[in-house]
Amino acid sequence: MLQRILTFFERYSFGVCTYLGGRFHISIAKIRLFFIYSSFLAVGFPLIFYFFAGIVLDFRNYIKRAGTSVTDL
Known part of the structure; x- marks a missing residue:
């Protein structure tokens, strides 16, 4: 049951932690833990x-996809 929940959130999340991890060369797990702990401390901010x-x-991403299809014409 827990694995299904984790799979759901990983599939349908926005990819913010992945983007920040790739941008700043930080582990994605550390960024996720930061968001979890800071949301408890800062009451959801x-x-x-x-x-x-x-x-x-x-x-x-929508702008990038739309821009490439227009320039291909």
Whole structure:
């Protein structure tokens, strides 16, 4: 049951931790733990940042896909 939950969140998450880990060369597990611990300490503020960053990253990927299809014409 726990493995199904973890698989669901890894598949449908925004990829913010992966992006930050690749950008700053930090382990993804450490970034995820940082978000979990800081959300307990800061009463959910990092979750707001996480969702905002996820929306921005998703929007950037959408713009990149749309830009390449227009220039191919």
